[in-house]
Amino acid sequence: MKIFWLPAAISILFLLPSQGAALAPPPAFSFLSGTDAGPIMLAQAGKTEGRAEGKAAAEPEGEYGNVTEDEVSKASVPEVRIADPLEKWNRFWFTFNDRLYFWVLKPVSGGYKRGVPEGLRVIFNNFYRNVASPIRILNNLLQLKMKDTGGELLRLAVNSTVGVAGFRDCAAECFGIRMHEEDFGLTLGFYHVGQGFYLVWPILGPSTARDSVGLLGDFAADPIFWLPWEYSIPLKTHDKVNYVSFHIGDYEALKNSAIDPYVAVRSAYIQNRAAALKK
Amino acid sequence: MKAVALSPVISRVIAFSAAIALSFAPLPALCQQDATATVQAHVDSVLKMLGNPALKGPKGEERKRAEVRAEADKLFDFVELSKRTLGLSWNRFGIDQRKEFVALYKQLLENTYMDRLMTYAGEKMTFSRPTPLDTNTVEVKSELQVKTGPVALVFRLINQDGQWKVYDVVIEGVSLIANYRSQFREILVNRDPAALLDTLRKTVGKGPK
Numbered sequence: 001m002k003i004f005w006l007p008a009a010i011s012i013l014f015l016l017p018s019q020g021a022a023l024a025p026p027p028a029f030s031f032l033s034g035t036d037a038g039p040i041m042l043a044q045a046g047k048t049e050g051r052a053e054g055k056a057a058a059e060p061e062g063e064y065g066n067v068t069e070d071e072v073s074k075a076s077v078p079e080v081r082i083a084d085p086l087e088k089w090n091r092f093w094f095t096f097n098d099r100l101y102f103w104v105l106k107p108v109s110g111g112y113k114r115g116v117p118e119g120l121r122v123i124f125n126n127f128y129r130n131v132a133s134p135i136r137i138l139n140n141l142l143q144l145k146m147k148d149t150g151g152e153l154l155r156l157a158v159n160s161t162v163g164v165a166g167f168r169d170c171a172a173e174c175f176g177i178r179m180h181e182e183d184f185g186l187t188l189g190f191y192h193v194g195q196g197f198y199l200v201w202p203i204l205g206p207s208t209a210r211d212s213v214g215l216l217g218d219f220a221a222d223p224i225f226w227l228p229w230e231y232s233i234p235l236k237t238h239d240k241v242n243y244v245s246f247h248i249g250d251y252e253a254l255k256n257s258a259i260d261p262y263v264a265v266r267s268a269y270i271q272n273r274a275a276a277l278k279k
Numbered sequence: 280m281k282a283v284a285l286s287p288v289i290s291r292v293i294a295f296s297a298a299i300a301l302s303f304a305p306l307p308a309l310c311q312q313d314a315t316a317t318v319q320a321h322v323d324s325v326l327k328m329l330g331n332p333a334l335k336g337p338k339g340e341e342r343k344r345a346e347v348r349a350e351a352d353k354l355f356d357f358v359e360l361s362k363r364t365l366g367l368s369w370n371r372f373g374i375d376q377r378k379e380f381v382a383l384y385k386q387l388l389e390n391t392y393m394d395r396l397m398t399y400a401g402e403k404m405t406f407s408r409p410t411p412l413d414t415n416t417v418e419v420k421s422e423l424q425v426k427t428g429p430v431a432l433v434f435r436l437i438n439q440d441g442q443w444k445v446y447d448v449v450i451e452g453v454s455l456i457a458n459y460r461s462q463f464r465e466i467l468v469n470r471d472p473a474a475l476l477d478t479l480r481k482t483v484g485k486g487p488k
Contacts, residue, residue, distance in 0.1 A: 072367050246426050247427075257392070259462040271457060271458070
């Protein structure tokens with residue numbers, strides 16, 4: 001039953017503007033991502049207001065009976081919500097990214113998947129994750145997570161040597177040192193910078209005001225970004241295609257299971273980031 | 280003689296203290312342990328069945344789908360899941376509407392994720408001990424190993440008359456019911472339950488069978 005829900009999760013990961021997902025920096029739109037927005041986080045709005053329209057049915061049957069306010073407030077996990085003042089703009093780019101996926105990314109990744117054996121694709125994936133180590137090392141350090149910083153340093157050392165230039169994730173496979181994902185958006189959150197508002201970028205996907213600022217930091221800490229663009233753009237594109245080749249069908253599942261895919265992705269992004277911040 | 284006279288007292292004391300001891304410490308722990316066992320048992324049986332090489336072709340797949348559906352019915356409490364998704368809005372639905380909502384919601388989840396389940400390729404899954412959330416709910420953390428790294432899955436279960444049933448699944452921090460709540464809310468703010476059911480019917484209708 002469990003992997004029932006897995007695709008949704010992975011599609012979220014795919015949609016995250018993590019270092020792996022980034023294709024290019026968003027220079028033209030950076031005016032939108034500033035801190036000028038201020039933190040407008042609508043946290044903890046877990047309680048749904050309900051009018052008792054169903055009261056007419058006085059004594060309903062068993063488990064289908066009314067719920068009480070008490071039950072609901074006890075049951076509802078504090079809900080993470082986000083302001084979305086630019087919803088029209090965001091929906092436009094959401095649709096754009098959706099088409100980009102179905103018209104370009106999916107067919108390309110599908111062909112790539114058929115042409116490249118899985119073992120090789122795993123190697124590429126390990127390689128790109130290893131190259132992005134500075135992002136994780138720096139942000140673990142900035143968040144004073146010394147153990148994880150050490151772990152990431154050790155991973156970089158082990159995987160770049162024993163793991164042959166990062167082709168193999170020997171740190172995890174041989175020594176059980178796991179990856180500790182962190183980025184600059186989470187570091188800002190760690191220092192109590194609020195999410196701001198929701199923002200969807202072309203190509204990069206869902207983000208927030210805070211995470212967009214964080215993205216700039218992630219680009220700066222990403223070695224690939226410092227290569228000449230003739231190298232960095234093909235490499236980033238390959239990373240993305242390679243990653244998506246493992247996750248074809250995930251975004252489709254999330255989309256098909258949604259009443260409103262835009263809201264589903266927004267909720268998933270915000271929840272995922274809130275959970276990552278708590279780690 | 281004396282010893283004989285004492286023995287029923289002693290045994291009563293022993294029985295009594297045993298009862299006391301049991302009723303405090305070990306029992307809740309035992310119950311919660313059951314939560315992990317419940318999830319694990321259903322998940323394992325689904326995974327084993329999905330990995331069964333004998334179930335091939337369209338006929339085998341039909342069997343698989345039927346069995347997944349049966350296991351899902353045993354593992355999930357779709358009514359609880361629906362109530363917790365809707366919160367107080369649940370009360371705005373009439374009884375028949377509630378029943379239809381539960382059925383459609385379940386159908387929606389099944390339609391979408393069944394195809395994904397069919398692509399299961401032997402990924403490993405591990406479970407940890409349950410942690411209590413409140414008096415009758417616990418969460419069971421688990422991890423699925425996929426090629427690009429581990430995926431964190433959390434099952435939230437409620438004790439319904441001694442049986443553990445799943446009412447929420449949290450993947451990488453994303454709660455299923457919270458995700459749907461945010462979508463349903465947008466509809467229910469301006470419109471009535473009938474409109475929500477209409478939308479649900481349409482979404483279920485166009486999904487894969």
